[in-house]
Amino acid sequence: MSAPEPAIHVRKDGPIFRVQIIPPExxxxxxxxxxxxxxxxxxxxxxxxxxxxxxxxxxDLAGVGG
Incomplete structure (x- = not known):
């Protein structure tokens, strides 16, 4: 199985939003x-x-419109 293609994820975590490169390395x-x-x-x-x-x-995985 090959490594996933790098992407930048935006996600909602409670009241805050996180931006992270996946995979981190x-x-x-x-x-x-x-x-x-x-x-x-x-x-x-x-x-x-x-x-x-x-x-x-x-x-964008946050599920927020706009």
Whole structure:
């Protein structure tokens, strides 16, 4: 079985949103730990910046419209 293609995930975890590169070892060491945000819009913006820098696609798993 091959490793999954790297992607940037946006997900809701209680009242906060997390942005993380999956698998973690695919990204730069500075962003291995998920970043947390209080707004879905800020999490999506951060994911877009990471996507532009890495070329990885963004997968929004937060289940929030917009």
């Amino acid at each position: 695919a990204g730069p060491t500075a962003v291995v730990v998920p970043s947390t945000f209080v707004s879905h819009a800020m999490a999506k913006m951060s994911a877009k910046v990471l996507s532009d820098a890495t070329g990885f696609p963004v997968t």
